[in-house]
Amino acid sequence: MATGLKIKNVSKVWNPDGPSPVPAVRSLSLDVELGEFVVLLGPSGCGKSTLLYIVAGLEDATEGAVTFDGLEVTDPSPERSLIFQEAALYPWLTVRDNITFGLKIAGDSPRKMDEAAERLLRLVGLNGAGDKRPHELSGGMRQRAALARALAVEPKVLLMDEPFAALDVQTRARMQAHLLNAWEKSKASVLLVTHSIEEALALADRVIVFTARPGQIKAEIPIEAARPRDMRSDEMIALARQCEALLGEEVEKSFKEQESL
Secondary structure (H helix, E strand, O other), rough: OOOEEEEEEEEEEEEEOOOOOEEEEEEEEEEEOOOOEEEEOOOOOOOOHHHHHHOOOOOOEEOOOOOOOOEOOOOOOEEEEEEEOOOOOOEEEOOHHHHHHHHHHHOHHHHHHHHHHHHHHOOOOOOOOOOOOHHHHHHHHHHHHHHHHHHOOOEEEEEOOOOOOOOOOOHHHHHHHHHHHHHHOOOOOEEEOOOOOOEEEEEEEEEEEEEEOOEEEEEEOOOOOOOOOOOOOHHHHHHHHHHHHHHHHHHHHHHHHHHHH
């Protein structure tokens, strides 16, 4: 029986044997249920992305462990797809070929790849763009293609590192809607990193607020409101103020630390 994602007492120290070790994350524990949408919110440099890379299997924890479905995470896996801030598409491939790249590596048939490409192009709103190259797309369209590529391998966990940070406000809002639509259809668990309080509240089942470095969990904020959410409602305004107060304290600590260096 699937047991979801479990992060247990994870710590990460960069350059641990050097003259200036840097603690990124300290004794952090977090469970993400199957199909849950969790957002990590915190000041810059607090270890959010580091934790994401440990969950992806791209970095090793200094202490603690990450498990998924009861098995310890030690390497990258198609079960855990990672989307970066930049779309990182292969520029020499068409959008269609970018989307099906993982399926081709896995040895899937041309028919299955074609079916997956058509389904995912429709899902992320890129109908008619399958034969274009990445340079022919806008930033938002490239991120939609990256989302489609991540979903093509049918991951059980979707990891997203500030995927919409470089987009304008209107495009960002549309991308959030595409993401929610894709998430609801895929049933994957999502762990998303952002600096945006509004984005966190618009998307998450649960917002995890990090402390300043080394990152620890300062607060967990569940959000019960149905999606799409009215960000001007009294409920969402109150949650935003709560997040602002929690985050403001940690941003201030982070600035003071930097000023002391």
